[in-house]
Amino acid sequence: MKLELQGMxxxxxxxxxxxxxxIVFEPGKIHSLLGExxxxxxxxxxxxxxxxxxxxxxxxxxxxxxxFSGPSDAMAAGIGMVHQxxxxxxxxxxxxxxxxxxxxxxxxxxxDLATARQRVKEISARFGFNIDPDALIEDLPVGMxxxxxxxxxxxxxxxxLILDEPTAVLTPQETxxxxxxxxxxxxxxxxxxxxxxxxxxxxxxxxxVTVIRGGKVIDSVSPETDVAKLASLMVGRDVxxxxxxxxxxxxxxxxxxxxxxxxxDRQQRVVDGVSLDVHAGEVLCIAGVEGNGQTALAETLxxxxxxxxxxxxxxxQDITHSxxxxxxxxxxxxxxxxxxxxxxxxxxxxxxxxxxxxSYSKPYVNGxxxxxxxxxxxxxxxxxxxxxxxxxSTTLAKKLSGGNQxxxxxxxxxxxxLKLFVAAQPxxxxxxxxxxxxxxxxxxxxxxxxxxxxxxxxxxEVYGLADRIAVMYRGKVVGIVPPTISREDMxxxxxxxIPAAVAA
Amino acid sequence: xxxxxxxxxxxPTKAFLSILMGFxxxxxxxxxxxxxxxxxxQAGGLMDAAQAALMTVAExxxxxxxxxxxxxxxxxxxxxxxxLTETLRLAGPLIxxxxxxxxxxxxxxFNIGGNGQMVFGILxxxxxxxxxxxxxxxHMVVAVIVAxxxxxxxxxxxxxxxxRTGAHEVILTIMLNYVAISLFTWFIRSPDLLQAEQAGGTxxxxxxxxxxxxxxxxxxxxxxxxxxxxxxxxxxxxWWLMERSTIGYRFRMVGHNPHxxxxxxxxxxxxxxxxxxxxxxxVGVAGANQALGTQVGYTETIHANIGFDGITxxxxxxxxxxxxxxxxxxxxxxxxxxxxxxxxxxxxxxxxIVQGAIVLFIAAPPLVRAIFxxxxxxxxxTLDRLRARLGRKDTAS
Numbered sequence: 044m045k046l047e048l049q050g051m052x053x054x055x056x057x058x059x060x061x062x063x064x065x066i067v068f069e070p071g072k073i074h075s076l077l078g079e080x081x082x083x084x085x086x087x088x089x090x091x092x093x094x095x096x097x098x099x100x101x102x103x104x105x106x107x108x109x110x111f112s113g114p115s116d117a118m119a120a121g122i123g124m125v126h127q128x129x130x131x132x133x134x135x136x137x138x139x140x141x142x143x144x145x146x147x148x149x150x151x152x153x154x155d156l157a158t159a160r161q162r163v164k165e166i167s168a169r170f171g172f173n174i175d176p177d178a179l180i181e182d183l184p185v186g187m188x189x190x191x192x193x194x195x196x197x198x199x200x201x202x203x204l205i206l207d208e209p210t211a212v213l214t215p216q217e218t219x220x221x222x223x224x225x226x227x228x229x230x231x232x233x234x235x236x237x238x239x240x241x242x243x244x245x246x247x248x249x250x251x252v253t254v255i256r257g258g259k260v261i262d263s264v265s266p267e268t269d270v271a272k273l274a275s276l277m278v279g280r281d282v283x284x285x286x287x288x289x290x291x292x293x294x295x296x297x298x299x300x301x302x303x304x305x306x307x308d309r310q311q312r313v314v315d316g317v318s319l320d321v322h323a324g325e326v327l328c329i330a331g332v333e334g335n336g337q338t339a340l341a342e343t344l345x346x347x348x349x350x351x352x353x354x355x356x357x358x359x360q361d362i363t364h365s366x367x368x369x370x371x372x373x374x375x376x377x378x379x380x381x382x383x384x385x386x387x388x389x390x391x392x393x394x395x396x397x398x399x400x401x402s403y404s405k406p407y408v409n410g411x412x413x414x415x416x417x418x419x420x421x422x423x424x425x426x427x428x429x430x431x432x433x434x435x436s437t438t439l440a441k442k443l444s445g446g447n448q449x450x451x452x453x454x455x456x457x458x459x460x461l462k463l464f465v466a467a468q469p470x471x472x473x474x475x476x477x478x479x480x481x482x483x484x485x486x487x488x489x490x491x492x493x494x495x496x497x498x499x500x501x502x503x504e505v506y507g508l509a510d511r512i513a514v515m516y517r518g519k520v521v522g523i524v525p526p527t528i529s530r531e532d533m534x535x536x537x538x539x540x541i542p543a544a545v546a547a
Numbered sequence: 548x549x550x551x552x553x554x555x556x557x558x559p560t561k562a563f564l565s566i567l568m569g570f571x572x573x574x575x576x577x578x579x580x581x582x583x584x585x586x587x588x589q590a591g592g593l594m595d596a597a598q599a600a601l602m603t604v605a606e607x608x609x610x611x612x613x614x615x616x617x618x619x620x621x622x623x624x625x626x627x628x629x630x631l632t633e634t635l636r637l638a639g640p641l642i643x644x645x646x647x648x649x650x651x652x653x654x655x656x657f658n659i660g661g662n663g664q665m666v667f668g669i670l671x672x673x674x675x676x677x678x679x680x681x682x683x684x685x686h687m688v689v690a691v692i693v694a695x696x697x698x699x700x701x702x703x704x705x706x707x708x709x710x711r712t713g714a715h716e717v718i719l720t721i722m723l724n725y726v727a728i729s730l731f732t733w734f735i736r737s738p739d740l741l742q743a744e745q746a747g748g749t750x751x752x753x754x755x756x757x758x759x760x761x762x763x764x765x766x767x768x769x770x771x772x773x774x775x776x777x778x779x780x781x782x783x784x785x786w787w788l789m790e791r792s793t794i795g796y797r798f799r800m801v802g803h804n805p806h807x808x809x810x811x812x813x814x815x816x817x818x819x820x821x822x823x824x825x826x827x828x829x830v831g832v833a834g835a836n837q838a839l840g841t842q843v844g845y846t847e848t849i850h851a852n853i854g855f856d857g858i859t860x861x862x863x864x865x866x867x868x869x870x871x872x873x874x875x876x877x878x879x880x881x882x883x884x885x886x887x888x889x890x891x892x893x894x895x896x897x898x899x900i901v902q903g904a905i906v907l908f909i910a911a912p913p914l915v916r917a918i919f920x921x922x923x924x925x926x927x928x929t930l931d932r933l934r935a936r937l938g939r940k941d942t943a944s
Contacts, residue, residue, distance in 0.1 A: 345810070347809065347810065366812070366814070367809065367810070367811075367812040367813075368812030368813070368814075369812075370812070371811075371812045372812075377810070379810055384804070384806045384807070385806050385807055385809075385810040386807060386810065387804075387807060388800055388803045388804045388807050388808075389803070389804070390803045390804075391799075391800070391803065395796070398796070399800065399807065399811040400810075400811040400812055402793045402796055402797055402800075402811075402813075403793070408793050411792050411793060411794065412787075412791045412792050412793065413791060413792065413793055413796060
């Protein structure tokens with residue numbers, strides 16, 4: 044089904060969220076809407092889905108004008124939407140969720156679960172989804188839950204499928220699987236609208252790219268357009284995706300890890316005899332496919348996991364078995380992988396989040412009470428210094444965009460008196476503008492003579508930041524290589540193979 | 548725990564509306580249960596019945612007012628003012644317990660062991676107040692401190708067991724209620740321990756020694772005692788602790804997001820122990836009110852179920868000190884005014900209904916969502932649409 048938007052305009056008071064937007068979505072195509080957070084993508088999709096009413100403009104389906112007063116109208120017309128935050132009932136089964144709102148019933152009006160199950164099985168089999176219709180949603184991993192959302196849309200014969208930032212919650216593997224599903228759906232003639240701000244994904248999967256900025260369509264381009272061009276279209280200025288940095292001047296080793304062994308709850312050796320040195324004034328990146336022990340290594344450094352064997356020393360001080368508090372006080376700055384879960388308290392204000400690991404000492408504390416004045420001043424400084432875009436320092440952290448949340452975490456950790464800076468996935472789920480800023484901050488830290496340990500599954504990031512790269516596979520360090528290594532060799536190492544060029 | 552968080556974020560407007568609705572529901576019950584209204588209906592039809600209904604409600608709540616705030620029918624001003632002092636006296640322990648329970652909520656702990664904690668504190672306070680001789684003032688101060696520390700210890704035990712074994716605090720507190728209350732009963736049944744001399748075979752403690760009693764604040768017929776001042780002090784302490792101090796900040800951090808707290812170097816387990824102890828310490832202030840604010844002997848029912856009433860106070864109070872103070876005063880007024888309602892023939896259970904309805908209006912929406920684990924109202928499409936129709940800017944994204 045061909046979907047056309049003509050001159051769509053939506054105002055909220057004096058704010059124009061969508062300004063005369065016209066786009067054509069062709070059947071069988073993956074059409075990516077690219078734009079930063081707040082560019083107006085979600086508003087546009089809510090107009091399309093009948094959640095908002097446009098102030099101006101028309102929606103045409105196969106050339107005929109339609110208007111939706113609610114999602115049920117949109118669904119009936121063949122438009123399905125997978126929201127960023129899933130609209131599933133966690134205590135219901137997959138089948139129950141799929142038919143919710145559109146339940147098949149028998150003659151007595153009793154819910155016909157057998158039909159529901161059958162429907163899930165059919166769709167699941169057609170696309171190789173591998174979903175158990177009787178599984179409870181809350182037991183499923185996030186990637187699976189998303190598939191349930193897709194099945195839900197397909198069960199209602201969606202011809203146009205809107206995916207709103209679908210990869211924000213997914214791991215890289217799940218993302219790849221999702222892209223495969225998108226291609227398959229497009230192959231069967233479904234129009235896919237793929238909303239995102241991640242350039243890599245756009246390049247990987249889209250047929251057409253429409254860039255939206257400030258509520259306007261900036262341009263429609265082919266996905267072959269190079270990344271820098273796409274980024275500058277999206278951000279509205281030239282973006283430096285390559286991290287500019289001078290040659291590292293490494294000093295003495297500050298962090299020394301020797302034969303570290305960490306065992307998880309299931310008695311698996313998640314970190315298996317790792318030895319690493321991180322020198323003052325260098326960035327050491329740990330690369331590897333997710334789940335090869337990098338996260339466990341970072342958590343162990345901080346004292347969140349107990350060490351089975353080996354030692355960790357920081358400037359000669361043994362911190363192998365130290366508690367988290369002592370490690371932090373010893374001067375380790377730590378940006379956790381999952382900032383919403385481990386790095387921030389969403390219901391705290393920005394100011395309160397700045398003092399998260401500083402609640403025992405100045406500048407936030409005076410004796411037993413919080414020094415509100417000093418905290419406010421300090422927070423203002425950090426907000427300015429780290430370019431956190433927020434209405435005020437007392438805004439709740441959960442109200443900020445991903446990029447600004449991450450800036451709060453990075454600002455907090457870098458503002459402490461550091462001997463070592465550790466960051467896991469520092470730019471995951473962060474918009475392009477913020478990525479640039481965070482990378483600059485990391486390099487500044489390095490240039491100040493502080494050793495930096497970065498854990499990242501994004502190869503671009505690894506190549507951009509690293510002075511040396513340690514590749515991890517199944518809990519072991521496969522090798523430590525310079526960032527000049529070819530991507531092919533890197534790929535091999537990430538699969539546990541030591542290529543000839545490196546071995547030599 | 549998000550349910551508690553949501554319930555506790557009750558704003559003043561919502562609390563006020565809930566109270567209003569609660570009174571409305573109570574009024575309905577008064578009308579339905581009133582014989583006058585039924586008779587008027589049969590005799591004169593709808594208009595008469597409506598008039599009788601209005602009269603019934605006005606009289607009922609009028610009696611509540613007379614019993615709890617100001618008795619305009621009294622002969623002199625001193626007597627007329629007495630209901631207000633009674634409200635304050637009865638509100639004291641409710642406020643203190645409400646603060647304790649609320650503190651637990653804000654750390655993500657559901658402390659329903661208030662009764663047990665009070666009684667465990669009272670046990671040792673009774674020992675001090677009936678078996679130990681001390682000079683005036685000092686005796687009372689020591690007895691109060693012991694009541695608080697005893698309760699805190701019983702609460703901290705819950706935190707310790709939770710931290711050590713991972714057992715849920717709801718189960719632990721319920722079970723420890725039985726233990727504490729049975730222990731106290733045994734103490735006041737044993738002549739060698741705390742039983743009153745004249746009690747015979749029944750379990751009863753002696754009245755606290757005069758030196759240990761909380762002194763009356765006003766001379767004459769008022770029985771308002773120092774316990775209310777303690778409750779006010781506790782309110783200040785709660786406010787400072789939770790809003791101004793770093794300890795409270797860490798408590799709240801653990802309550803909101805224990806993962807982030809752990810990553811920030813805070814021992815979540817230790818925080819649970821301290822928080823349960825502190826929560827119970829506030830409940831202990833209620834215990835001191837009960838056991839030292841009396842001039843007669845008492846049995847194990849001295850807790851007067853205030854540990855549970857404190858939950859109601861905490862829910863209505865919305866987590867902040869001032870809210871809890873007002874909630875405690877309101878429910879204190881209910882306690883004080885109940886008998887007056889009975890005098891004019893309205894069953895005082897109506898007040899329990901009002902109280903229950905208020906909490907229901909505050910707690911029901913989040914609870915229903917929690918049972919089905921549905922997303923908060925702020926993010927449902929329907930609500931988005933509603934907001935969009937109303938033209939609110941804050942949904943623009």
